[in-house]
Amino acid sequence: MSATTPASTLITNIGELMTQDLEHRVLKDAAVVFEGERISWIGSRHDAPSADEMVDAEGRAVLPGWVDSHSHLVFAGDRTAEFEARMAGQSYSAGGIAVTTGATRSVSDDELTRLVRDRVKEAVSQGTTYLESKTGYGLDVDNEARSARIAAAEVDEVTYLGAHLVPAGSDPEEYTDLVCGAMLDAVLPHVRWADVFCERGAFTEDQSRRVLTAARNAGLGLRVHGNQLGEGPGVALAVEFAAASVDHVNYLSDKDVAALAETWTGWDPTTGLGTKGTVATCLPACDLSTRQPLAPGRGLIDAGVQIALAANCNPGTSYTTSMAFCVTTAVLQMHLSVHEAVRAATYGGALALGREFGNDVDGERAVGSLAVGHRADLHMLKAPSATHLAYRPGIPLTHSVWRAGVRVV
Numbered sequence: 001m002s003a004t005t006p007a008s009t010l011i012t013n014i015g016e017l018m019t020q021d022l023e024h025r026v027l028k029d030a031a032v033v034f035e036g037e038r039i040s041w042i043g044s045r046h047d048a049p050s051a052d053e054m055v056d057a058e059g060r061a062v063l064p065g066w067v068d069s070h071s072h073l074v075f076a077g078d079r080t081a082e083f084e085a086r087m088a089g090q091s092y093s094a095g096g097i098a099v100t101t102g103a104t105r106s107v108s109d110d111e112l113t114r115l116v117r118d119r120v121k122e123a124v125s126q127g128t129t130y131l132e133s134k135t136g137y138g139l140d141v142d143n144e145a146r147s148a149r150i151a152a153a154e155v156d157e158v159t160y161l162g163a164h165l166v167p168a169g170s171d172p173e174e175y176t177d178l179v180c181g182a183m184l185d186a187v188l189p190h191v192r193w194a195d196v197f198c199e200r201g202a203f204t205e206d207q208s209r210r211v212l213t214a215a216r217n218a219g220l221g222l223r224v225h226g227n228q229l230g231e232g233p234g235v236a237l238a239v240e241f242a243a244a245s246v247d248h249v250n251y252l253s254d255k256d257v258a259a260l261a262e263t264w265t266g267w268d269p270t271t272g273l274g275t276k277g278t279v280a281t282c283l284p285a286c287d288l289s290t291r292q293p294l295a296p297g298r299g300l301i302d303a304g305v306q307i308a309l310a311a312n313c314n315p316g317t318s319y320t321t322s323m324a325f326c327v328t329t330a331v332l333q334m335h336l337s338v339h340e341a342v343r344a345a346t347y348g349g350a351l352a353l354g355r356e357f358g359n360d361v362d363g364e365r366a367v368g369s370l371a372v373g374h375r376a377d378l379h380m381l382k383a384p385s386a387t388h389l390a391y392r393p394g395i396p397l398t399h400s401v402w403r404a405g406v407r408v409v
């Protein structure tokens with residue numbers, strides 16, 4: 001805690017406090033107290049205890065900070081020309097990853113760090129308080145290890161994505177061996193997760209299975225990029241490996257939806273107890289930028305699948321850090337309620353990263369929901385309710401942000 005951070009803070013006169021806790025509480029006329037990084041009290045403002053510092057929300061809404069569980073922040077350069085071509089009718093393919101890999105390899109460690117740091121700042125300024133990033137634009141042992149090391153210093157969670165694209169000139173099977181061998185060993189000290197882009201033009205089912213097996217044997221949690229460009233084996237593989245999340249999920253068969261729903265049958269959403277399933281992470285900004293059908297978030301929720309919303313910031317398919325844009329799109333176009341969309345962008349992201357209530361890892365506090373004992377990650381809007389996120393699309397509504405009890409915006 002910095003010398004200027006008060007020991008305890010009371011935020012009072014909150015018009016709407018959307019807790020996204022297990023009871024789904026939305027409190028009117030509320031107050032929150034946090035001591036250091038920990039929330040210590042939530043209730044009616046009329047009953048609020050005193051604190052060292054008092055912040056008057058003046059009727060504004062307060063939500064948990066966004067938990068952005070899917071991004072690719074470690075890159076240099078951009079792909080404006082590819083985007084323009086796509087807007088003119090060309091379809092997205094995985095091949096563009098090679099362009100960013102070339103640009104990323106060409107910059108110094110300091111420059112790459114600065115680029116990542118600027119993107120994190122941009123995300124935080126819009127209310128993101130917990131952020132994952134993948135590697136995946138290094139694609140050789142040294143550059144993947146460098147990406148992992150730089151990401152680990154700048155973001156909360158790092159995912160190894162050596163299996164993003166087979167580099168030009170490499171034999172796919174030999175490259176998969178490298179991803180499962182020397183490259184995995186090199187990134188291991190810096191990462192908690194591994195991911196694979198299981199899609200045509202990227203990694204086959206068999207190659208993906210090898211990557212997931214090696215990562216699991218190395219003790220990493222698993223994630224899968226699946227069913228982005230067409231129906232395929234990604235979701236089934238994610239379920240088979242009990243991955244924490246399968247991301248994109250644009251093209252799902254009834255069997256895929258049923259398989260994902262089945263993974264949640266042993267979990268109680270009212271207590272958060274039981275065996276968690278595989279979160280379906282929807283990436284609406286990416287879907288719009290690649291002109292893919294929006295992921296069927298509504299149908300997934302209705303089938304009993306826990307979903308997350310993430311920004312998927314990367315230079316190819318989704319060059320944005322705006323979680324608010326994703327929430328807006330989820331409400332306006334994916335037919336989620338505001339509460340469901342905000343939940344997917346906060347609690348859902350935490351579920352996808354194993355950082356939700358009851359899952360405090362390495363002594364870290366739960367994120368993505370507001371309850372006593374959780375990390376004080378709060379996002380105050382320039383609006384009286386979260387509904388304004390969808391009602392006033394495109395308007396920057398972040399008023400202030402606290403991350404682990406420290407005011408950062």
Ligand SMILES: N=CN[C@@H](CCC(=O)O)C(=O)O
Pocket residue numbers: 072094096097100197225228286312314315316317318
């Ligand atoms: N789909 C795979 N990976 C990224 C895009 C990578 C790129 O095109 O640079 C994604 O999540 O959309």
Ligand SMILES: [Zn+2]
Pocket residue numbers: 070071072225312
């Ligand atoms: Zn991705």
